[in-house]
Amino acid sequence: MERQDADDVEMALIVKAAASASVEEFLEPLIELFPADWHREYEDIVSSLGKLRSPKTVPTLLLATHWVPEYLDWDENRALAVQAIWALGAIPGPEAREALEDLRDDENEIIRENAVNQLARRGEL
Template sequence: MTNTERKLVDKLMAKSISNEDFKRNFTVDVLQNPYYIMQILEIAYIEKELHDVESALFVGFVFNLFTEDFVEILCKLIEEPWHYQHEDIARLLQKLKSPQTVECLYKTALTQFEYLEFDEAFALAVKCIWALGDINTPKSREKLELLTQSDNEIIRDNAINQLDRISK
């Protein structure tokens, strides 16, 4: 992402420009070419550029750009410890409901990132568990069953709740 693009995204985040002004001034028409945002995420992943991950995700959310095509890069990013967008990515993967995301959601539900070590509600794990429930495939149910064996009460109870919810 260029510095000019970063500044525009920062203005969009701060609501100091409208969505229309952003679209008019951004390098690429993201509605016509959402893959540009995917490219930004892929480069940010390689370069471990946390600001670009946040910015690209923000633009994707604002303009509703995310599709199944983004699943691979999102799964790579959700497992990386160097950024702080895990909960947003989990929420996005829940919305996409792709069976391809089962393994990365399961792994992430069991991961305690350093910046979240004081989160006693285990919000990221809970989001991943809800996503697994919404995917509702044999493989996602298998992962939920495994999570019911967790030593962590919050993880265990949420996995049980999801299995109960999807069995009705």
């Protein structure tokens, strides 16, 4: 992160996956790295954060539902947002539930539908 090298980020995520390293040890760096605009690993970061199912990830995952990186600007299906919403749906506790309830009223139909689906899956509708 200090060098802001996108290739290093990609390689670190590959090595982490190949080594089956605990994502938990990467929690804080991943949260810090997500909004950086000098890499393109947002989807992998959201995936890694989703595996943790930690309430600490809720603000970052919520950011991922609204922020569209330039390289994903073409994606009308909002795959990054949907991935983040599914990750939120897997996190137990009130933080994730409240985030999903907020997204239920989003102006974007895809975000609304996925939030409603996750709330229903959690039995919180």
